[in-house]
Amino acid sequence: xxxxxxxxxxxLILPVIHQIVFEYLPxxxxxxxxxxxxFGRGILGSEWNNFEHYKxxxxxxxxxxxxxxxxxxxxxxIFTGFIVTIxxxxxxNEIVNIKIKKAIQTISYLPHFISWVVISGFVYQLLSTEVGxxxxxxxxxDIIPKPIFFMGDKDLxxxxxxxxxxxxxxxxxxxxxxxxxxxxxxxxxxxxxIDGANRFQKMVNITLPGIMPTATILLILAVGKVMKVGFxxxxxxxxxxxxxxxDVFSTYTFRIGILGGDYAYSAAIGIFQNVVGFILVIxxxxxxxxxxxxxxx
Numbered sequence: 001x002x003x004x005x006x007x008x009x010x011x012l013i014l015p016v017i018h019q020i021v022f023e024y025l026p027x028x029x030x031x032x033x034x035x036x037x038x039f040g041r042g043i044l045g046s047e048w049n050n051f052e053h054y055k056x057x058x059x060x061x062x063x064x065x066x067x068x069x070x071x072x073x074x075x076x077x078i079f080t081g082f083i084v085t086i087x088x089x090x091x092x093n094e095i096v097n098i099k100i101k102k103a104i105q106t107i108s109y110l111p112h113f114i115s116w117v118v119i120s121g122f123v124y125q126l127l128s129t130e131v132g133x134x135x136x137x138x139x140x141x142d143i144i145p146k147p148i149f150f151m152g153d154k155d156l157x158x159x160x161x162x163x164x165x166x167x168x169x170x171x172x173x174x175x176x177x178x179x180x181x182x183x184x185x186x187x188x189x190x191x192x193x194i195d196g197a198n199r200f201q202k203m204v205n206i207t208l209p210g211i212m213p214t215a216t217i218l219l220i221l222a223v224g225k226v227m228k229v230g231f232x233x234x235x236x237x238x239x240x241x242x243x244x245x246x247d248v249f250s251t252y253t254f255r256i257g258i259l260g261g262d263y264a265y266s267a268a269i270g271i272f273q274n275v276v277g278f279i280l281v282i283x284x285x286x287x288x289x290x291x292x293x294x295x296x297x
Contacts, residue, residue: 033053035048036052054272070228076158088171092108093181112171116232129149154245158245164237165230228277231250235251253269
């Protein structure tokens with residue numbers, strides 16, 4: 001069997017190495033969260049600290065602010081991304097002209113491959129008070145008396161971030177749903193057409209239910225990442241003026257661990273995130289099972 005599919009196994013070498021180096025070897029670092037880590041002594045030489053980092057975690061007022069921001073942004077991103085991606089995939093599937101369909105798909109995929117450094121620069125320029133297109137249009141239409149400093153308004157940061165995330169991910173995320181749609185039996189559409197169903201009715205009664213098992217699995221996996229908002233989007237878009245609403249676990253641990261050198265405390269935060277994520281995945285999976293929906297396991 002291995003000899004027959006050796007070319008496929010060969011392709012697995014790099015992904016396996018990547019997983020080992022970046023996912024499994026760093027697990028050793030969780031020991032830091034239980035120790036009073038001293039760089040000179042190393043991990044093994046440092047003394048155990050009787051869960052002091054976890055006590056500090058729940059006594060830190062910044063922790064609760066970061067927790068609230070992370071959950072809020074994650075849930076909004078999951079909710080909007082889940083709905084918008086499905087709608088986008090359904091609309092693309094309804095396009096009859098193959099050339100137009102492929103063009104839209106290609107254009108929608110491109111943002112996924114753009115660095116967040118570039119995307120953030122684009123967003124800052126678009127919303128700039130001096131050369132920004134948004135302020136220029138709003139001023140021209142007399143909707144605002146003077147330019148708005150969008151990126152410095154903490155109440156606008158989350159909507160700007162969510163829209164940026166959608167723009168960057170919806171096209172790429174729709175690939176999975178389009179693949180699921182391609183797997184639906186065409187005989188169902190033919191039967192519905194014979195019964196007089198129009199395109200909208202076929203989409204609602206056949207296509208949408210057909211991709212629900214896939215959507216359920218993706219939603220369960222997404223729920224497990226509620227505690228992990230991506231570092232790059234937030235770090236490249238936030239600033240000191242919006243910190244109270246923009247600071248999330250990824251940026252907080254970056255400042256505490258990498259910039260501040262408090263590796264043990266940042267490791268404790270990482271353990272907290274992973275434990276909560278694991279509980280959420282198990283819980284959402286059980287709920288999916290109880291509702292007779294597709295589950296991960």
